[in-house]
Amino acid sequence: MSAIARAETARQPVLEMRHISKTFGTIRALHDVSLSVHAGELHALMGENGAGKSTLMKVLSGAYRPDAGGEILIDGMPAATGDPIKARASGVAVIYQELSLAPNLTVAQNIFLGNEPRRFGIVDRDQCTRRAREIIARLG
Incomplete structure (x- = not known):
């Protein structure tokens, strides 16, 4: 790879979201x-609340x-939108601010929620x- 190509790759964003809009009915x-x-x-x-932060992250995560x-x-390649499985496969993971994702699950189950280790197809x-x-x- 030439020095110019390496420099261009180094400047390429790992993530780009371009011209993202999201409407819900009339909102x-x-x-x-x-x-x-x-x-x-x-x-x-x-x-502020309602500014669209969570909505943007939900678009990113599919x-x-x-x-x-x-x-x-x-990494410069178009990502599938609206597909959480493909988003995760491309390296996108979002950790939401809620302290407990699923209060009925254990800490371990919450940590791996949606990405559980499997053996022979079973969690x-x-x-x-x-x-x-x-x-x-x-983490201590």
């Missing part, structure tokens, strides 16, 4: 939102399909518990 939750994130950057998404005209690129609860303990120990 426009997002209007022409764009976001670029480069490797190594940290971003904070802030705003929970919501954006209105026509917007696009999401991951491996022992591995789930073991990996959760490792994560908790690492």
Whole structure:
């Protein structure tokens, strides 16, 4: 790869959201939102209640399909929109601010919710518990 090509790749965002809009009936939750994130950057998404922060993250994670005209690129490649499984497969994971995702589940089950370790196609609860303990120990 040439030095020019390497420099161009280094400047390419790992995530781009371009012209994202989302409407719910007559309510426009997002209007022409764009976001670029480069490797190594940290971003904070802030705003008042109702500003569209959660809606934007739900579009990114595939929970919501954006209105026509917007696009999401991951490593420069178009990402499937409106598909949580494909979003996760492309490396997108969202951790919501709620303290308990599912209060009826264990801590281990909440940690791996939607991404449970499996063995022979069945959720491996022992591995789930073991990996959760490792994560908790690492975090202190």
